[in-house]
Amino acid sequence: MAVLHRLLSQLFSWSGISFLLQLMGTALLAVVGVWTARLLVRHAWYTHRLSCFNKPRTHSWLIGHLGQMQSTEEGLQQVDELVQTYKHSCSWFFGPFYHLVRVFHPDYVKPLLMAPANVTMKDEFVYGHLRPWLGRSLLISNGEEWSRKRRLLTPAFHFDILKNxxxxxxxxxxxxxxxxxxxLAGGTTNIEMFGHVTLMTLDSLLKCAFSYQSNCQESTSExxxxxxxxxxxxxxxxxxxLHHWDWIYWKTEQGKRFKRALSVVHRFTRDVVQKRRALIDQQRETETLTSMTTAQQRKKDFVDLILLSKDEDGQGLTDEEIQAxxxxxxxxxxxxxxxxxxWMLYNLARHPHYQEKCRQEVMELMQGRDGHEIQWEDLSNLPFTTMCIKESLRLHSPVQAVTRKYTQDVALPGDLTVPQGVICLVSLYGTHHNPEVWTNPHEFDPLRFEPTSAxxxxSHDFIPFSSGPRNCIGQKFAMAELRVVVALTLLxxxxxPGVDPEAGSGSGKVRRxxxxxxxxxxxxxxxxxxLNESSLGEPENK
Structure with a gap:
């Protein structure tokens, strides 16, 4: 006991505490040193492997292009300059942390997007921040897990389902x-589109996904x-x-706000899925005529469809997977x-002759009908309107880029190789604005999508919904909604073009x-x- 007492006394003396702190500091420095060394070696290795690609000027070997990629109008103009200068691809570095290949030509995009799903992965740089919200969903999962979910979810986007x-x-x-x-009746004619249209699409999705009447367009919804x-x-x-590291982000005010909003969204989805699961189980158990009739009368929504979906082994998705x-x-x-x-409405506003041609097409389709309602069969009878939608998707793609990583090297034309583990940033914007692919790429010209031109x-000149095995599963849903909304709006x-009240500019041009x-x-x-019925046929002022 005396020996133990002396050891503890020495340990908790000032000299003992100083020694412990010194030891801990040395250990911490060693860990940081090893981490830094590994980071720099990895950076040097990727820099060497990517030397086959052209590289825009950097601040330094270590900093790379950190701070040069901007989410502004100038950032998009920078992409235009990259496309003009490098034609098809270039390398890009965010310090020693992230190593990218940026691709913006169809011949170079195709091998990346068409790579087999079993070697294609979603990277954490872009998609990792969504994981707390979306879990291991189809958008973020990889490998066999992704393949199984894709098979289970595909029937939910079949044409027969979309009709409903x-x-x-x-x-x-x-x-x-x-x-x-x-x-308009109150004298307000200048209207901001994104606020109204976003609430409208959320309203539609809540009905399609959950059969939930949120009334979110008329009143606030938590x-x-x-x-x-x-x-x-x-x-x-x-x-x-710095917010890319979870241990920093969750301590910030933004991280705390994220968690609060996340709890609201997850609670809502969890309650809907659990109640719907209980209802389906109850109907299976009772199998009464009443329950069967009720099930047949109510059209199935997205949650119903994925709750009932089974794989080849008869296994479905768990409640947690369905929520994701x-x-x-x-x-x-x-x-x-x-x-x-x-952006479609904006492009038609700036090109009144195309707007009027679309309007006439919709009017001819609706001729002789009582009321304005677009039907499923109408969607295939709007060829020019669809051409305008596609050109708008090219000129103003909602998603500017998609990113991928690969579990093996991927060969590109010109003896270029994307190394395993490098992030590939496939620029949809760059591809859609590449002058080697599109004549006058910054002009709105729907005639590009005439059948003879197409x-x-x-195959990869026009990829607003990405391409290959990991393309957008909901693209038919989106195109159907686009045509319905545009057709009814033009009627x-x-x-x-409107005026931003704060900018005070009436030019109709905007900063993207x-x-x-x-x-x-x-x-x-x-x-x-x-427009009323008497004015629908009036010619457009030009």
């Missing part, structure tokens, strides 16, 4: 248009507000390099479609804002003029 959503698209659009009519806040916080986190897919459906479906709709294009309103989806600085403002 057309009525919902009409209904949600009608609600938005009624709001616009009230604003769930909808939480989704909007989460989207904004993901963007904010991506732009702050429902959250992903809401996240991926509302912002992207809203962006596509807003036949001569490469009821004439569009001209690439975030999770393509937005506009200060919003996207259009002037609306209500």
């Amino acid at each position: 959503y057309i009525l919902t698209f009409n209904s949600s659009t009608n609600t938005m248009h009624n709001k616009w009519h009230r604003l 769930y909808v507000s939480a989704i909007v806040e989460l989207s904004d916080l993901v963007i904010d986190r991506r732009l702050r390099i 897919e429902a959250n992903t459906f809401m996240f991926a479906g509302h912002d992207t479609t809203a962006s596509a709709i807003c 036949q001569s294009r490469s 009821r309103f004439r569009l001209t 804002l690439p975030q999770l989806v393509l937005r506009a600085e200060g919003g996207l403002w259009l002037q609306l003029e209500a």
Whole structure:
């Protein structure tokens, strides 16, 4: 005991404490030193492997292009310069932390997007920040887990299922248009599109996913507000390099706000899935005529479909997996479609002759009908409107880039090789604005998508929904909603460029804002003029 007492006395003396602190400091420095050495060796190795690619000028070997990629109008113009200078690809470094290959030509994009799913991975640089929200959903998962989920979810996006959503698209659009009519009646003709259209797409998705009548277009919704806040916080986190580390981020005010909004979204989804699971189980157990009739009368929504989906072994998704897919459906479906709709209306506002041609096409389709309702069969009878939608998706792609990593080296044309583990940033914007692919790429010209022109294009010239095994599973859903909303809007309103009240510019031109989806600085403002039956046939003023 005496020996132990002397040891403890020495240990807790000032000299003992000083020795312990010195020992801990030395150990910490050793850990930091080893981590730094490994980081620098890894950086040197990737720098060597990527030397086959052209590399834009950097601040230094260590810092690389850190701070040069901007989510602004100038950032998109920088991509234009990269495309003009390097034609197809270049390497890019965010300090010693992230090593990228940026690709913006169809011949170089194709091998990356068409690579087998078993060697393709979603990287943590972009998608990792979504994991707390979306879990291990189809968007983020990899390998066999992804393959199984893709097989289980694909039936939920079949044409026969999408037909049931057309009525919902009409209904949600009608609600938005009624709001616009009230604003016009009150003297407000200059309207910001993103606010209205985003609520409309959320309204549609809540009905399609959960059969939930949120009334979010007319009144505030805690769930909808939480989704909007989460989207904004993901963007904010991506732009702050120190917030990429969880142990820092969750201690910040932004991290705490993220957790609060996340609890609202997850609680809502969890309650819906659990109640729907209980209802389905109850119907299976009772198998009464009443329950069977009820099940047949109510059209199945997204949650119903994935709850009932089974794989080849008869296994379905767990409640946790279903919640993740429902959250992903809401996240991926509302912002992207809203962006596509807003930019389509903007492009038609700036090109009145194309707007009028689309309007005449829709009017001819609706001739002889009572009321305005777009039906499933109508979607294939809007060829010119669809050409305009595709050109708008090319010129203003909602998603500017997708990223991938690969578990093995991938060969590109010109003896270039993307090393295993490097992040590939496939620039949809760069590909869609590449002058070697598109003549006058910054001009809105829907005639590019005439059937005769489309036949001569490469398969990867136009990829707004990505391509290959990991393309967007909801692209048919998005295109259907786009056509319904655009057609009904043109029947009821004439569009001209608006004025941002804060900027005070009436030019109709806007500064693009690439975030999770393509937005506009200060919003996207259009002037609306209500059309009645007598004015629908009037020629457009040019």
